[in-house]
Amino acid sequence: MSKHDHTVDTQAVPMGIVAEDAPETYKMGTVIDQQDMHRVGKQQELRRNFRLISVLGFTAVLMCTWEAILFTASYILPNGGLAGMVWMYTVSLFGFSFSILSMAEMASMAPTSGGQYHWVSEFAPRSAQRFLSYITGWLCVLGWQVNIGSGSYLVALQIQGIIILNDASYVSQPWHATLMIIAVASIAILFNTFFAKKLPLIEGIILIIHIFGFFGILIPLWALSPRQSAHAVFTEFTNANGWPSQGVACLVGIIGPMYSLLGPDSAVHMSEEIRDASRILPLGMMWTLVLNGATGFIMVVTFAFCIGDLEAALKPNYMFAYIDVFYNATGSKAGASVMACLITLMCLCSTISNVATASRQMFAFARDRGLPYSGFLCKVKPGWDIPLNAVCVSFVITCLLSLINLGSSVAFNAIVSLTVGAILSSYIISISCVALRKIRKQPLPYARWSLGRAGLPCNIISVMFLLLVYVFAFFPLGAPVSLETMNWSVLLYGAVVIFSLVYFAVYGRHAYQGPVVLVNKDM
Numbered sequence: 001m002s003k004h005d006h007t008v009d010t011q012a013v014p015m016g017i018v019a020e021d022a023p024e025t026y027k028m029g030t031v032i033d034q035q036d037m038h039r040v041g042k043q044q045e046l047r048r049n050f051r052l053i054s055v056l057g058f059t060a061v062l063m064c065t066w067e068a069i070l071f072t073a074s075y076i077l078p079n080g081g082l083a084g085m086v087w088m089y090t091v092s093l094f095g096f097s098f099s100i101l102s103m104a105e106m107a108s109m110a111p112t113s114g115g116q117y118h119w120v121s122e123f124a125p126r127s128a129q130r131f132l133s134y135i136t137g138w139l140c141v142l143g144w145q146v147n148i149g150s151g152s153y154l155v156a157l158q159i160q161g162i163i164i165l166n167d168a169s170y171v172s173q174p175w176h177a178t179l180m181i182i183a184v185a186s187i188a189i190l191f192n193t194f195f196a197k198k199l200p201l202i203e204g205i206i207l208i209i210h211i212f213g214f215f216g217i218l219i220p221l222w223a224l225s226p227r228q229s230a231h232a233v234f235t236e237f238t239n240a241n242g243w244p245s246q247g248v249a250c251l252v253g254i255i256g257p258m259y260s261l262l263g264p265d266s267a268v269h270m271s272e273e274i275r276d277a278s279r280i281l282p283l284g285m286m287w288t289l290v291l292n293g294a295t296g297f298i299m300v301v302t303f304a305f306c307i308g309d310l311e312a313a314l315k316p317n318y319m320f321a322y323i324d325v326f327y328n329a330t331g332s333k334a335g336a337s338v339m340a341c342l343i344t345l346m347c348l349c350s351t352i353s354n355v356a357t358a359s360r361q362m363f364a365f366a367r368d369r370g371l372p373y374s375g376f377l378c379k380v381k382p383g384w385d386i387p388l389n390a391v392c393v394s395f396v397i398t399c400l401l402s403l404i405n406l407g408s409s410v411a412f413n414a415i416v417s418l419t420v421g422a423i424l425s426s427y428i429i430s431i432s433c434v435a436l437r438k439i440r441k442q443p444l445p446y447a448r449w450s451l452g453r454a455g456l457p458c459n460i461i462s463v464m465f466l467l468l469v470y471v472f473a474f475f476p477l478g479a480p481v482s483l484e485t486m487n488w489s490v491l492l493y494g495a496v497v498i499f500s501l502v503y504f505a506v507y508g509r510h511a512y513q514g515p516v517v518l519v520n521k522d523m
Contacts, residue, residue, distance in 0.1 A: 030276045032448075033111075037272070039445070039520050040112050042367075046360075047197070047385040050274040054200035055284035056291070057207030059267045062353035065292035066214055066299040067346045068260030070322035071154060073303060077321060078314055079253030079477070081238025082228060082304045088250055089257040089300045093293050095465035098458045100264045100289050101451060102431045104282035107268050108449040111277035113364035114515055115268040116140055116430040121514035123433040123444070131504070133514045136429050137365040138500040142493075143422030144269075144358035148185065148394060149401040150419050151351035156180035158344040161319030162337050165327060174406050181402035184348060188355040189395045196386045199356065206349045213342050214295050218302055220339065225306030225329040233304045240314060241478030251468075252475045255420055260296060262423060264288060266353060269360040282449035359394045363387035369511045372503070414488035421473040421493050428466045435459035 028034055029048035037044050050058065069089070076085050106119050114121075117137035124132045156177045163170050195202065243249040264285050271277045274284075307313050308328050313321040322343065326336035366377035381388040401415060437444060438456045451458055474490040504512070 045380040046272045048275045050200045054203045057203035059288040061206045062266045063263045064350040065260045065296035069299045072256040074321050076253035076256035078240040080250040083237045084250045088254045092257040098462035101458045102462045104285045105451050108278045108282045108447040109445040111271040113272045113360045116426040118515045119430045121516040130514045137370045139422045139425045144361050147419045148354045148398045152181040152184040155184045155347045161323045165318045178402045178405050185398040188352045191352045192355045221306045251472050266357040269357045278448045359390040363390040417489040424470045
Protein backbone atom coordinates (compact mmCIF):
# COMPACT_ATOMS: atom_id res chain seq x y z
CA MET A 1 0.00 0.00 0.00
CA SER A 2 1.36 3.41 -0.92
CA LYS A 3 1.99 5.72 1.99
CA HIS A 4 -0.33 8.20 0.31
CA ASP A 5 -3.15 5.71 -0.14
CA HIS A 6 -5.53 5.52 2.80
CA THR A 7 -7.74 2.81 1.26
CA VAL A 8 -7.41 -0.23 3.49
CA ASP A 9 -7.65 -3.77 2.19
CA THR A 10 -8.87 -5.72 5.21
CA GLN A 11 -7.69 -8.95 3.59
CA ALA A 12 -4.14 -7.59 3.62
CA VAL A 13 -4.18 -6.37 7.21
CA PRO A 14 -1.26 -7.81 9.25
CA MET A 15 -1.89 -10.81 11.47
CA GLY A 16 -3.69 -9.94 14.71
CA ILE A 17 -5.56 -6.97 13.23
CA VAL A 18 -9.33 -7.27 13.09
CA ALA A 19 -11.66 -5.82 10.48
CA GLU A 20 -13.91 -2.83 11.17
CA ASP A 21 -17.09 -4.84 11.66
CA ALA A 22 -15.61 -7.30 14.16
CA PRO A 23 -17.04 -7.34 17.72
CA GLU A 24 -13.66 -6.27 19.11
CA THR A 25 -13.71 -3.04 17.09
CA TYR A 26 -14.88 -0.87 20.00
CA LYS A 27 -11.72 -1.75 21.88
CA MET A 28 -9.40 -2.17 18.90
CA GLY A 29 -10.39 1.04 17.11
CA THR A 30 -10.21 1.55 13.36
CA VAL A 31 -8.10 -0.52 10.99
CA ILE A 32 -5.63 2.37 10.84
CA ASP A 33 -5.44 2.34 14.67
CA GLN A 34 -4.59 -1.34 14.48
CA GLN A 35 -1.97 -0.71 11.84
CA ASP A 36 -0.43 2.05 13.97
CA MET A 37 -0.24 -0.29 16.96
CA HIS A 38 1.22 -3.03 14.78
CA ARG A 39 3.84 -0.63 13.42
CA VAL A 40 5.03 0.40 16.89
CA GLY A 41 4.92 -3.23 18.05
CA LYS A 42 2.37 -2.79 20.83
CA GLN A 43 -0.66 -4.85 21.80
CA GLN A 44 -4.00 -3.06 22.17
CA GLU A 45 -4.97 -3.35 25.84
CA LEU A 46 -6.93 -0.16 26.54
CA ARG A 47 -10.41 0.74 25.33
CA ARG A 48 -10.61 3.26 22.46
CA ASN A 49 -13.63 5.27 23.63
CA PHE A 50 -12.35 8.85 23.13
CA ARG A 51 -13.55 10.90 20.14
CA LEU A 52 -12.69 14.41 18.96
CA ILE A 53 -14.95 16.28 21.42
CA SER A 54 -13.84 14.21 24.40
CA VAL A 55 -10.16 14.60 23.37
CA LEU A 56 -10.70 18.36 23.07
CA GLY A 57 -12.38 18.38 26.47
CA PHE A 58 -9.62 16.29 28.02
CA THR A 59 -6.77 18.51 26.78
CA ALA A 60 -8.53 21.87 27.12
CA VAL A 61 -9.60 21.14 30.70
CA LEU A 62 -6.23 19.70 31.73
CA MET A 63 -4.47 22.83 30.43
CA CYS A 64 -7.20 24.96 32.05
CA THR A 65 -5.66 28.01 30.38
CA TRP A 66 -8.03 30.87 31.12
CA GLU A 67 -8.55 29.60 34.66
CA ALA A 68 -4.79 29.22 35.19
CA ILE A 69 -4.30 32.82 34.03
CA LEU A 70 -6.16 33.83 37.19
CA PHE A 71 -4.52 31.58 39.76
CA THR A 72 -0.98 32.10 38.39
CA ALA A 73 -1.34 35.90 38.22
CA SER A 74 0.30 36.20 41.64
CA TYR A 75 3.46 34.74 40.06
CA ILE A 76 3.84 37.22 37.21
CA LEU A 77 2.40 40.43 38.69
CA PRO A 78 5.57 41.13 40.79
CA ASN A 79 7.71 40.15 37.79
CA GLY A 80 6.20 42.20 35.01
CA GLY A 81 3.07 43.86 36.33
CA LEU A 82 0.01 44.39 34.16
CA ALA A 83 1.87 44.91 30.89
CA GLY A 84 4.20 42.01 31.67
CA MET A 85 1.23 39.73 32.30
CA VAL A 86 -0.36 40.60 28.95
CA TRP A 87 2.77 40.61 26.79
CA MET A 88 4.40 37.55 28.36
CA TYR A 89 1.21 35.57 27.75
CA THR A 90 1.21 36.75 24.14
CA VAL A 91 4.87 35.79 23.71
CA SER A 92 4.27 32.42 25.40
CA LEU A 93 1.27 31.64 23.23
CA PHE A 94 3.13 32.54 20.04
CA GLY A 95 6.32 30.66 20.94
CA PHE A 96 4.61 27.61 22.40
CA SER A 97 2.30 27.30 19.37
CA PHE A 98 5.30 26.00 17.41
CA SER A 99 5.81 23.30 20.05
CA ILE A 100 2.18 22.22 19.85
CA LEU A 101 2.39 22.11 16.04
CA SER A 102 5.56 20.02 16.25
CA MET A 103 4.12 17.55 18.74
CA ALA A 104 0.86 17.25 16.81
CA GLU A 105 2.82 16.12 13.76
CA MET A 106 4.85 13.62 15.80
CA ALA A 107 1.66 12.35 17.41
CA SER A 108 0.25 11.64 13.96
CA MET A 109 3.43 9.75 13.02
CA ALA A 110 3.43 7.58 16.14
CA PRO A 111 0.23 7.78 18.23
CA THR A 112 1.32 5.83 21.30
CA SER A 113 0.89 6.39 25.05
CA GLY A 114 4.67 6.60 25.38
CA GLY A 115 4.64 10.00 23.68
CA GLN A 116 7.93 11.84 23.93
CA TYR A 117 10.14 8.96 25.05
CA HIS A 118 8.82 6.80 22.20
CA TRP A 119 9.47 9.56 19.66
CA VAL A 120 13.01 10.00 20.99
CA SER A 121 13.61 6.25 20.81
CA GLU A 122 12.42 6.13 17.21
CA PHE A 123 13.76 9.44 15.86
CA ALA A 124 17.03 10.05 17.77
CA PRO A 125 20.41 9.14 16.22
CA ARG A 126 20.93 5.38 16.55
CA SER A 127 23.87 5.73 18.96
CA ALA A 128 21.82 7.83 21.40
CA GLN A 129 18.37 6.28 21.03
CA ARG A 130 18.30 4.11 24.14
CA PHE A 131 19.97 6.56 26.53
CA LEU A 132 18.05 9.68 25.44
CA SER A 133 14.77 7.80 25.36
CA TYR A 134 15.36 6.48 28.88
CA ILE A 135 16.10 9.94 30.30
CA THR A 136 13.09 11.42 28.48
CA GLY A 137 10.84 8.72 29.91
CA TRP A 138 11.96 9.51 33.45
CA LEU A 139 11.45 13.24 32.90
CA CYS A 140 7.94 12.64 31.57
CA VAL A 141 7.04 10.40 34.50
CA LEU A 142 8.49 12.96 36.92
CA GLY A 143 6.72 15.91 35.32
CA TRP A 144 3.28 14.33 35.13
CA GLN A 145 3.39 12.70 38.57
CA VAL A 146 4.41 15.99 40.17
CA ASN A 147 1.67 17.74 38.20
CA ILE A 148 -0.97 15.75 40.09
CA GLY A 149 0.44 17.16 43.32
CA SER A 150 0.63 20.62 41.74
CA GLY A 151 -3.03 20.59 40.73
CA SER A 152 -4.17 19.16 44.08
CA TYR A 153 -2.14 21.79 45.97
CA LEU A 154 -3.62 24.64 43.93
CA VAL A 155 -7.13 23.36 44.64
CA ALA A 156 -6.31 23.16 48.36
CA LEU A 157 -4.96 26.72 48.46
CA GLN A 158 -7.98 28.06 46.59
CA ILE A 159 -10.34 26.34 49.02
CA GLN A 160 -8.43 27.94 51.89
CA GLY A 161 -8.70 31.32 50.15
CA ILE A 162 -12.47 30.95 49.85
CA ILE A 163 -12.69 29.96 53.54
CA ILE A 164 -10.67 33.02 54.57
CA LEU A 165 -12.96 35.21 52.45
CA ASN A 166 -15.99 33.98 54.38
CA ASP A 167 -14.42 33.49 57.82
CA ALA A 168 -11.85 36.08 58.87
CA SER A 169 -11.02 34.06 62.00
CA TYR A 170 -9.76 31.06 60.01
CA VAL A 171 -6.01 30.48 60.27
CA SER A 172 -4.62 28.08 57.69
CA GLN A 173 -2.29 25.35 58.91
CA PRO A 174 0.05 23.17 56.82
CA TRP A 175 -1.83 20.02 57.80
CA HIS A 176 -5.05 21.53 56.49
CA ALA A 177 -3.51 21.83 53.01
CA THR A 178 -2.04 18.32 53.25
CA LEU A 179 -5.42 16.76 54.06
CA MET A 180 -7.06 18.76 51.26
CA ILE A 181 -4.40 17.59 48.77
CA ILE A 182 -5.12 13.97 49.71
CA ALA A 183 -8.87 14.58 49.44
CA VAL A 184 -8.55 16.16 45.99
CA ALA A 185 -6.30 13.32 44.81
CA SER A 186 -8.85 10.82 46.14
CA ILE A 187 -11.63 12.40 44.07
CA ALA A 188 -9.41 12.36 40.98
CA ILE A 189 -8.59 8.68 41.54
CA LEU A 190 -12.29 7.88 41.98
CA PHE A 191 -13.09 9.34 38.55
CA ASN A 192 -10.16 7.46 37.01
CA THR A 193 -11.19 4.07 38.38
CA PHE A 194 -14.89 3.51 39.01
CA PHE A 195 -15.96 6.09 36.41
CA ALA A 196 -13.13 5.41 33.95
CA LYS A 197 -15.44 4.07 31.23
CA LYS A 198 -17.49 7.27 31.46
CA LEU A 199 -14.43 9.55 31.40
CA PRO A 200 -14.95 10.64 27.75
CA LEU A 201 -18.54 11.67 28.54
CA ILE A 202 -17.40 13.43 31.71
CA GLU A 203 -14.70 15.31 29.78
CA GLY A 204 -17.30 16.45 27.25
CA ILE A 205 -19.52 17.78 30.02
CA ILE A 206 -16.59 19.53 31.71
CA LEU A 207 -15.69 21.12 28.36
CA ILE A 208 -19.14 22.75 28.33
CA ILE A 209 -18.52 24.10 31.86
CA HIS A 210 -15.07 25.29 30.75
CA ILE A 211 -16.60 27.31 27.89
CA PHE A 212 -19.68 28.71 29.63
CA GLY A 213 -17.75 29.30 32.85
CA PHE A 214 -15.46 31.57 30.86
CA PHE A 215 -18.37 33.90 30.15
CA GLY A 216 -19.62 33.50 33.72
CA ILE A 217 -16.38 35.09 34.94
CA LEU A 218 -15.73 37.45 32.04
CA ILE A 219 -19.08 39.29 32.07
CA PRO A 220 -19.17 40.18 35.81
CA LEU A 221 -15.57 41.42 35.64
CA TRP A 222 -16.29 43.79 32.74
CA ALA A 223 -19.64 44.86 34.19
CA LEU A 224 -18.64 45.46 37.81
CA SER A 225 -14.89 46.03 38.14
CA PRO A 226 -13.09 49.38 38.21
CA ARG A 227 -10.97 49.95 35.11
CA GLN A 228 -7.26 50.33 34.59
CA SER A 229 -6.25 52.58 31.70
CA ALA A 230 -5.12 51.05 28.40
CA HIS A 231 -1.79 52.81 28.94
CA ALA A 232 -1.28 50.96 32.25
CA VAL A 233 -2.36 47.58 30.83
CA PHE A 234 -0.15 47.63 27.77
CA THR A 235 2.83 49.80 28.70
CA GLU A 236 3.39 49.88 32.49
CA PHE A 237 5.73 47.12 33.64
CA THR A 238 6.59 46.26 37.25
CA ASN A 239 9.78 44.91 38.81
CA ALA A 240 8.84 44.43 42.45
CA ASN A 241 11.23 41.56 43.22
CA GLY A 242 14.56 43.28 42.79
CA TRP A 243 15.79 41.95 39.45
CA PRO A 244 18.60 43.94 37.76
CA SER A 245 16.42 44.81 34.77
CA GLN A 246 12.78 44.82 33.73
CA GLY A 247 13.55 42.34 30.94
CA VAL A 248 14.90 39.74 33.37
CA ALA A 249 11.88 40.27 35.63
CA CYS A 250 9.49 39.58 32.76
CA LEU A 251 11.41 36.47 31.69
CA VAL A 252 11.22 35.13 35.25
CA GLY A 253 7.49 35.86 35.21
CA ILE A 254 6.99 33.99 31.93
CA ILE A 255 6.65 30.76 33.91
CA GLY A 256 3.17 31.92 34.97
CA PRO A 257 1.65 32.04 31.46
CA MET A 258 3.70 29.00 30.42
CA TYR A 259 2.12 26.98 33.23
CA SER A 260 -1.30 27.97 31.89
CA LEU A 261 -0.34 26.64 28.42
CA LEU A 262 1.47 23.52 29.57
CA GLY A 263 0.14 20.07 28.74
CA PRO A 264 -0.88 19.81 25.08
CA ASP A 265 0.86 16.42 25.05
CA SER A 266 -1.59 15.11 27.66
CA ALA A 267 -3.85 13.68 24.95
CA VAL A 268 -0.83 11.94 23.41
CA HIS A 269 -0.55 9.74 26.48
CA MET A 270 -4.22 8.81 25.99
CA SER A 271 -3.68 7.99 22.30
CA GLU A 272 -4.24 4.25 22.77
CA GLU A 273 -7.73 5.13 24.02
CA ILE A 274 -8.59 7.42 21.08
CA ARG A 275 -10.45 6.09 18.06
CA ASP A 276 -8.68 7.00 14.77
CA ALA A 277 -5.88 8.44 16.90
CA SER A 278 -3.43 9.45 14.14
CA ARG A 279 -6.04 11.90 12.81
CA ILE A 280 -8.14 12.82 15.86
CA LEU A 281 -5.18 13.36 18.19
CA PRO A 282 -3.48 16.20 16.24
CA LEU A 283 -6.87 17.75 15.45
CA GLY A 284 -7.73 17.75 19.15
CA MET A 285 -4.40 19.37 20.00
CA MET A 286 -4.86 22.10 17.39
CA TRP A 287 -8.43 22.89 18.41
CA THR A 288 -7.23 23.06 22.02
CA LEU A 289 -4.60 25.60 20.94
CA VAL A 290 -7.29 27.71 19.26
CA LEU A 291 -9.85 27.43 22.09
CA ASN A 292 -7.55 27.81 25.07
CA GLY A 293 -5.21 30.27 23.36
CA ALA A 294 -8.06 32.63 22.46
CA THR A 295 -9.93 32.41 25.78
CA GLY A 296 -6.65 32.77 27.66
CA PHE A 297 -5.75 35.94 25.77
CA ILE A 298 -9.18 37.48 26.36
CA MET A 299 -9.04 36.61 30.05
CA VAL A 300 -5.52 37.97 30.61
CA VAL A 301 -6.46 41.29 29.01
CA THR A 302 -9.72 41.39 30.98
CA PHE A 303 -8.00 40.61 34.27
CA ALA A 304 -5.35 43.29 33.62
CA PHE A 305 -8.04 45.91 33.00
CA CYS A 306 -10.15 44.84 36.00
CA ILE A 307 -7.46 44.18 38.59
CA GLY A 308 -7.96 47.50 40.40
CA ASP A 309 -5.18 48.47 42.80
CA LEU A 310 -2.00 46.68 41.68
CA GLU A 311 -0.24 47.21 45.01
CA ALA A 312 -3.11 45.44 46.78
CA ALA A 313 -3.07 42.63 44.22
CA LEU A 314 0.63 42.03 44.95
CA LYS A 315 -0.32 41.24 48.57
CA PRO A 316 -3.68 39.42 48.30
CA ASN A 317 -5.81 38.92 51.41
CA TYR A 318 -7.31 35.64 50.23
CA MET A 319 -4.31 33.60 49.02
CA PHE A 320 -4.82 34.51 45.34
CA ALA A 321 -5.12 37.94 43.72
CA TYR A 322 -8.09 36.84 41.62
CA ILE A 323 -10.24 36.18 44.73
CA ASP A 324 -9.53 39.73 45.92
CA VAL A 325 -10.43 41.05 42.46
CA PHE A 326 -13.70 39.09 42.43
CA TYR A 327 -14.64 40.44 45.85
CA ASN A 328 -13.73 44.02 44.96
CA ALA A 329 -15.77 43.74 41.75
CA THR A 330 -18.94 42.22 43.20
CA GLY A 331 -18.82 43.70 46.71
CA SER A 332 -20.36 40.42 47.80
CA LYS A 333 -18.68 37.55 49.60
CA ALA A 334 -21.31 35.16 48.26
CA GLY A 335 -20.84 36.35 44.67
CA ALA A 336 -17.05 36.25 44.90
CA SER A 337 -17.21 32.80 46.48
CA VAL A 338 -19.36 31.40 43.69
CA MET A 339 -17.01 32.79 41.04
CA ALA A 340 -13.95 31.48 42.91
CA CYS A 341 -15.61 28.06 43.37
CA LEU A 342 -15.98 27.80 39.59
CA ILE A 343 -12.23 28.34 39.13
CA THR A 344 -11.50 25.82 41.89
CA LEU A 345 -13.86 23.27 40.33
CA MET A 346 -12.11 23.58 36.97
CA CYS A 347 -8.74 23.14 38.67
CA LEU A 348 -10.11 19.96 40.28
CA CYS A 349 -11.29 18.73 36.87
CA SER A 350 -7.82 19.47 35.51
CA THR A 351 -6.37 17.24 38.24
CA ILE A 352 -8.70 14.42 37.17
CA SER A 353 -7.28 14.63 33.65
CA ASN A 354 -3.76 14.85 35.14
CA VAL A 355 -4.21 11.52 36.89
CA ALA A 356 -5.27 9.87 33.63
CA THR A 357 -2.28 11.32 31.77
CA ALA A 358 0.28 10.53 34.49
CA SER A 359 -0.92 6.95 34.94
CA ARG A 360 -0.85 6.24 31.17
CA GLN A 361 2.64 7.72 30.91
CA MET A 362 3.82 5.54 33.79
CA PHE A 363 2.07 2.48 32.30
CA ALA A 364 3.69 3.01 28.89
CA PHE A 365 7.21 3.50 30.28
CA ALA A 366 6.84 0.48 32.55
CA ARG A 367 5.61 -1.57 29.56
CA ASP A 368 9.00 -0.88 27.98
CA ARG A 369 10.72 -1.85 31.27
CA GLY A 370 11.94 1.67 32.04
CA LEU A 371 10.87 1.79 35.71
CA PRO A 372 11.42 -0.25 38.87
CA TYR A 373 8.69 -2.91 39.30
CA SER A 374 7.73 -2.44 35.65
CA GLY A 375 5.85 -5.76 35.54
CA PHE A 376 3.50 -4.53 38.26
CA LEU A 377 3.05 -0.99 36.89
CA CYS A 378 2.16 -2.07 33.34
CA LYS A 379 -0.65 -4.42 34.34
CA VAL A 380 -4.05 -3.68 32.78
CA LYS A 381 -6.90 -5.06 34.89
CA PRO A 382 -9.22 -7.18 32.71
CA GLY A 383 -12.69 -5.70 32.43
CA TRP A 384 -11.54 -2.30 33.64
CA ASP A 385 -9.34 -1.68 30.57
CA ILE A 386 -7.20 0.80 32.50
CA PRO A 387 -3.69 0.55 34.03
CA LEU A 388 -5.18 0.28 37.53
CA ASN A 389 -1.87 -0.34 39.29
CA ALA A 390 -0.33 2.77 37.73
CA VAL A 391 -3.38 4.81 38.77
CA CYS A 392 -3.11 3.61 42.38
CA VAL A 393 0.65 4.20 42.53
CA SER A 394 0.07 7.74 41.21
CA PHE A 395 -2.28 8.31 44.16
CA VAL A 396 0.29 7.00 46.64
CA ILE A 397 3.00 9.26 45.18
CA THR A 398 0.73 12.31 45.51
CA CYS A 399 -0.07 11.45 49.13
CA LEU A 400 3.62 11.07 49.94
CA LEU A 401 4.44 14.38 48.26
CA SER A 402 1.69 16.09 50.25
CA LEU A 403 3.42 15.11 53.50
CA ILE A 404 6.37 17.33 52.56
CA ASN A 405 4.07 20.32 53.04
CA LEU A 406 3.89 19.48 56.74
CA GLY A 407 7.59 20.21 57.10
CA SER A 408 8.08 23.00 54.60
CA SER A 409 5.74 24.75 52.19
CA VAL A 410 8.87 26.12 50.46
CA ALA A 411 10.05 22.57 49.73
CA PHE A 412 6.63 21.57 48.47
CA ASN A 413 6.46 24.65 46.23
CA ALA A 414 9.83 23.60 44.78
CA ILE A 415 8.45 20.17 43.97
CA VAL A 416 5.40 21.73 42.37
CA SER A 417 7.57 23.95 40.16
CA LEU A 418 9.34 20.84 38.87
CA THR A 419 6.37 20.32 36.58
CA VAL A 420 7.41 23.01 34.12
CA GLY A 421 11.11 22.12 34.00
CA ALA A 422 10.61 18.35 33.65
CA ILE A 423 7.91 18.47 30.97
CA LEU A 424 9.71 21.18 28.98
CA SER A 425 12.82 18.95 28.98
CA SER A 426 10.87 16.14 27.31
CA TYR A 427 9.54 18.57 24.69
CA ILE A 428 13.02 19.89 23.91
CA ILE A 429 14.62 16.45 23.50
CA SER A 430 11.83 14.93 21.38
CA ILE A 431 11.40 17.92 19.04
CA SER A 432 15.19 18.24 18.66
CA CYS A 433 15.41 14.60 17.59
CA VAL A 434 12.78 14.92 14.86
CA ALA A 435 14.34 18.22 13.70
CA LEU A 436 17.77 16.58 13.41
CA ARG A 437 16.25 13.75 11.40
CA LYS A 438 14.71 16.27 9.00
CA ILE A 439 17.99 18.18 8.69
CA ARG A 440 19.77 14.95 7.79
CA LYS A 441 16.94 14.13 5.34
CA GLN A 442 16.39 10.75 7.00
CA PRO A 443 13.03 9.03 6.54
CA LEU A 444 10.19 9.58 9.00
CA PRO A 445 6.93 7.63 9.39
CA TYR A 446 4.03 8.90 7.33
CA ALA A 447 1.89 11.48 9.15
CA ARG A 448 -1.78 11.87 8.26
CA TRP A 449 -1.51 15.35 9.80
CA SER A 450 1.71 16.85 8.46
CA LEU A 451 3.36 20.28 8.61
CA GLY A 452 5.01 19.66 5.26
CA ARG A 453 7.84 22.05 4.42
CA ALA A 454 6.95 24.21 7.42
CA GLY A 455 7.83 21.34 9.74
CA LEU A 456 11.56 21.97 10.18
CA PRO A 457 11.24 25.77 10.74
CA CYS A 458 8.50 25.06 13.31
CA ASN A 459 10.72 22.53 15.07
CA ILE A 460 13.71 24.90 15.22
CA ILE A 461 11.70 27.89 16.48
CA SER A 462 10.05 25.62 19.05
CA VAL A 463 13.34 24.34 20.46
CA MET A 464 14.84 27.85 20.65
CA PHE A 465 11.81 29.16 22.55
CA LEU A 466 11.63 26.15 24.89
CA LEU A 467 15.31 26.44 25.78
CA LEU A 468 14.78 30.06 26.83
CA VAL A 469 11.81 29.17 29.04
CA TYR A 470 13.61 26.09 30.40
CA VAL A 471 16.44 28.25 31.78
CA PHE A 472 14.07 30.62 33.59
CA ALA A 473 11.92 27.76 34.92
CA PHE A 474 14.49 27.25 37.68
CA PHE A 475 14.94 30.91 38.64
CA PRO A 476 13.73 32.04 42.09
CA LEU A 477 10.88 34.53 42.24
CA GLY A 478 13.04 37.41 43.36
CA ALA A 479 16.50 38.74 44.20
CA PRO A 480 18.54 38.74 46.36
CA VAL A 481 18.07 35.04 47.02
CA SER A 482 17.87 33.52 50.51
CA LEU A 483 17.40 29.96 51.72
CA GLU A 484 13.65 30.62 51.98
CA THR A 485 13.24 32.24 48.56
CA MET A 486 15.54 29.91 46.62
CA ASN A 487 13.84 27.81 43.95
CA TRP A 488 14.98 24.39 45.09
CA SER A 489 13.34 22.67 42.12
CA VAL A 490 16.68 22.71 40.29
CA LEU A 491 18.18 20.58 43.07
CA LEU A 492 15.27 18.14 42.99
CA TYR A 493 15.36 18.02 39.21
CA GLY A 494 19.08 17.26 39.28
CA ALA A 495 18.60 14.59 41.95
CA VAL A 496 16.00 12.76 39.87
CA VAL A 497 18.16 12.95 36.74
CA ILE A 498 21.18 11.64 38.65
CA PHE A 499 19.09 8.81 40.15
CA SER A 500 17.82 7.85 36.70
CA LEU A 501 21.39 7.84 35.37
CA VAL A 502 22.59 5.62 38.20
CA TYR A 503 19.59 3.33 37.79
CA PHE A 504 20.27 3.13 34.06
CA ALA A 505 23.92 2.25 34.64
CA VAL A 506 23.12 -0.41 37.23
CA TYR A 507 19.94 -1.95 35.85
CA GLY A 508 18.24 0.04 33.10
CA ARG A 509 20.84 -0.55 30.39
CA HIS A 510 20.29 -4.29 30.76
CA ALA A 511 16.49 -4.22 30.93
CA TYR A 512 15.56 -1.21 28.80
CA GLN A 513 15.99 -1.43 25.05
CA GLY A 514 13.56 1.31 24.07
CA PRO A 515 10.36 0.97 22.04
CA VAL A 516 12.27 1.37 18.76
CA VAL A 517 13.33 -2.29 18.90
CA LEU A 518 9.67 -3.30 18.50
CA VAL A 519 8.92 -0.93 15.63
CA ASN A 520 8.07 -2.63 12.32
CA LYS A 521 10.21 -0.57 9.98
CA ASP A 522 8.67 -2.08 6.85
CA MET A 523 5.36 -0.28 7.46
